[in-house]
Amino acid sequence: MAKVYQDLRSFLSTLEENGQLVRIKDEVNPEPDIAAAGRAAANIENAPAVLFEKVKGYPYRVVTNVHGSWANHALMLGMQKTASTKEQFHEINRRWDSFPVKPEILSRENAPCKENTIDKPEDINLFEILPLYRINEQDSGFFLSKASIITADPNEPDNFDKLNVGTYRIQVKGKNRVGIQALAFHDIAIQLEAAERKNEKVPICITVGNSPLVTYMASTPVMYTQNEYEFVGALQDGVPTQIVKSDLYDNLYVPAGSEVVLEGYIEPRVREVEGPFGEFPGSYSGSRRQCVITITHVTHRTNPIFENLYLGIPWTEIDYLMALNTSVPLYQQIKRDFPEVQAVNAMYTHGIGCIISTKVRFGGFGKEVAFRLLSTPHGGSYSKIIIIVDEFVDPFNLPQVMWALTTRVRPDKDVVVIPNCPGMPLDPSSYPAGMHSKLIIDATTPKDPEPNPREVELLEPPVGYEKYETLIRNLMSDMK
Numbered sequence: 023m024a025k026v027y028q029d030l031r032s033f034l035s036t037l038e039e040n041g042q043l044v045r046i047k048d049e050v051n052p053e054p055d056i057a058a059a060g061r062a063a064a065n066i067e068n069a070p071a072v073l074f075e076k077v078k079g080y081p082y083r084v085v086t087n088v089h090g091s092w093a094n095h096a097l098m099l100g101m102q103k104t105a106s107t108k109e110q111f112h113e114i115n116r117r118w119d120s121f122p123v124k125p126e127i128l129s130r131e132n133a134p135c136k137e138n139t140i141d142k143p144e145d146i147n148l149f150e151i152l153p154l155y156r157i158n159e160q161d162s163g164f165f166l167s168k169a170s171i172i173t174a175d176p177n178e179p180d181n182f183d184k185l186n187v188g189t190y191r192i193q194v195k196g197k198n199r200v201g202i203q204a205l206a207f208h209d210i211a212i213q214l215e216a217a218e219r220k221n222e223k224v225p226i227c228i229t230v231g232n233s234p235l236v237t238y239m240a241s242t243p244v245m246y247t248q249n250e251y252e253f254v255g256a257l258q259d260g261v262p263t264q265i266v267k268s269d270l271y272d273n274l275y276v277p278a279g280s281e282v283v284l285e286g287y288i289e290p291r292v293r294e295v296e297g298p299f300g301e302f303p304g305s306y307s308g309s310r311r312q313c314v315i316t317i318t319h320v321t322h323r324t325n326p327i328f329e330n331l332y333l334g335i336p337w338t339e340i341d342y343l344m345a346l347n348t349s350v351p352l353y354q355q356i357k358r359d360f361p362e363v364q365a366v367n368a369m370y371t372h373g374i375g376c377i378i379s380t381k382v383r384f385g386g387f388g389k390e391v392a393f394r395l396l397s398t399p400h401g402g403s404y405s406k407i408i409i410i411v412d413e414f415v416d417p418f419n420l421p422q423v424m425w426a427l428t429t430r431v432r433p434d435k436d437v438v439v440i441p442n443c444p445g446m447p448l449d450p451s452s453y454p455a456g457m458h459s460k461l462i463i464d465a466t467t468p469k470d471p472e473p474n475p476r477e478v479e480l481l482e483p484p485v486g487y488e489k490y491e492t493l494i495r496n497l498m499s500d501m502k
Contacts (some may be wrong), residue, residue: 024100026123026261028234029134029279033098034085040103042094043106049076051228052155057085060332064339068271073327080153084328089234090306090339099257107346108418111365114257114350121248123255125275126262133266133278135229140320141229147318148177151282151320152230153328154194158300162309165299166192167340168331171202172227172274173210176217179273186210189249192228193296194289197316202288203310205397205447206456207403209246214313217290224288225271226315231281231329236263240502241287242347243373246292247374247439251275258455270319281326285319301448302344303371304335308455327441336371345369348400352376355398360391362492367417373404374449385472387462389438396443396460403444409463414480436464464485 027033037043050056056074063069069091074084089095093103096110105113130136140146148154154164169192175184186209193201204210217224232240235257239250255261268274270285296312331339345368352373353366362381370376380391390408395401395408411417411426432438438461445458453459468474 024259026100026258027098027235028264029089029233029277030085030231030281031329032203033088033234033281034073034327036097037071037088037094040093040097041342042068042091042097042103044072046072046074047076048291049078050074051078052080052084052153054159056086056155056330057332059156060086060090060339061334063090064332064334064337067091068093069461071150082104082153082326082328084153085231085328086330087333087339088329089237089331089343091342095342098238100259102121107303107369107418108365111346111349111418114346117257117259117354118350118354119254120260121253123258123260123262125251125255125265127275128264128266128278130266130269130395133264134203134323135276135278135280135283136264136321137271138322139269143198143318146317146320148194148197148200148284148317150171151322152194155330156332157330157332159308161299162193164194165447166194166228166230166330167333168199168230168237168329170229170232170236170277170280171210172229172268172276173213173224174271174273175225176220176222183247183249185249185251185273185275186213186246187236187240189237191299192315193299195294195314196284197308200315200317201294201312203296203312203314206401207444213244214288217288221290225268225274225288226273226286227268227271228284228286228315228317229276229282230284231278231327232277233263233279238343238347241344242352245399253400270323270418281329282322282325283320284317285321286315286317289316298299300333302333302340303374303446303449304333305450307448341369341371344372348373352395352398356394359394362387362413363391364413365417366395368401368405369418371449372446374446375407375409376401376405377409377411377423379413379415379417380466381413382466384468385469386404387469388466389462392462392464404446405460406458407443407448407461407463409465411465413469423465427463430465430467431463438464439461452457 071088096105110121264276264278265276292313297309298306301307357363364379367377392408440460445452447455
């Protein structure tokens with residue numbers, strides 16, 4: 023049984039036990055120190071989380087880079103911190119099939135997130151509750167970059183399958199007002215449109231500092247009718263995640279171990295300028311008119327830990343967070359129709375770049391697999407560059423992928439550009455924002471009836487190489 027975390031604090035303890043957390047004990051300025059540490063950690067292989075114990079002007083601690091390395095990612099799953107990316111992919115995929123695992127609903131008295139309550143709207147001041155700072159210099163204000171946001175379907179408010187737990191950037195606009203970016207292809211946009219049609223508020227909970235797999239699933243592109251809490255239980259190898267009912271809304275449930283819970287509503291048919299913000303493609307987004315949220319109720323743990331992540335030129339923490347949780351659901355969706363698919367690597371910029379390994383059933387099969395990717399809810403909007411390789415090519419091994427590109431691709435027949443498709447508006451090459459061309463590169467070996475005038479026989483490794491690989495690794499370990 024994998025180790026299970028019901029809150030952020032227990033995971034930080036595990037990270038520290040495994041040498042994957044460092045404490046900054048000297049007092050730091052919110053800006054630029056916290057963001058600078060996030061960028062610095064991203065430059066270090068197998069970087070630790072960074073916990074700031076004293077932040078000038080605030081009584082609470084701040085942690086960043088919690089998901090910011092493959093070592094931390096493996097520990098989140100209860101695996102050895104040395105587990106490879108490919109091993110973690112297959113372990114997530116194995117657990118994925120356990121979905122759904124119903125969450126455990128705690129009483130208010132037993133939920134740590136309810137330890138302290140601010141129930142008078144006039145007493146709410148986010149600038150005092152949260153240690154706020156700009157993540158990048160030209161951000162238009164203070165952003166929550168790692169909150170998990172909970173909303174329900176207005177047409178079926180009690181349908182737990184349509185309870186959405188998502189990650190959307192939150193800009194603090196006032197003591198009790200924040201902005202939220204709800205793009206048209208996000209699940210929350212479906213709910214917002216249904217409510218605004220009737221000029222109704224959208225009840226919402228914003229949770230900060232969650233257990234690592236709640237945060238993980240909140241940023242995972244699953245189907246609209248699949249509940250993220252039930253996936254957390256699956257990824258916890260069958261152990262239910264703990265949730266508790268919102269104080270304001272009977273149909274909203276928040277992670278019981280959250281450090282801070284902000285409750286309120288999205289104001290209907292109200293838009294204000296939001297952004298710019300340093301985004302995951304490694305550049306600033308523009309400013310857009312986005313929804314506004316009024317916060318009317320707050321609960322938090324005693325001495326809450328504020329968690330945020332740094333976004334910069336990849337790789338940074340957000341790239342580790344969105345790597346395999348983008349790859350596995352796309353793999354699951356494609357493999358349902360194409361069992362020949364072996365693995366999907368959608369780790370690059372949230373799947374804007376995607377590499378798929380597959381057996382080839384017939385001529386043109388690689389392009390057919392690419393078309394299936396482009397018909398998924400996430401791939402349709404995000405995926406822009408799709409590379410298809412043979413089953414004997416490891417899509418997580420970029421030297422092997424480059425070998426396939428250089429020895430299998432004939433540009434005149436294997437490279438296809440599809441114009442006027444949906445695109446990710448935060449991609450700076452998207453023009454107009456939200457539209458793009460799609461590039462498909464078929465780097466598979468031709469199969470009948472596709473012409474292949476030259477026979478290709480792959481080189482086989484020499485007999486006994488595994489024995490020597492083990493021997494050499496052991497000798498290297500002895501030298502350390």
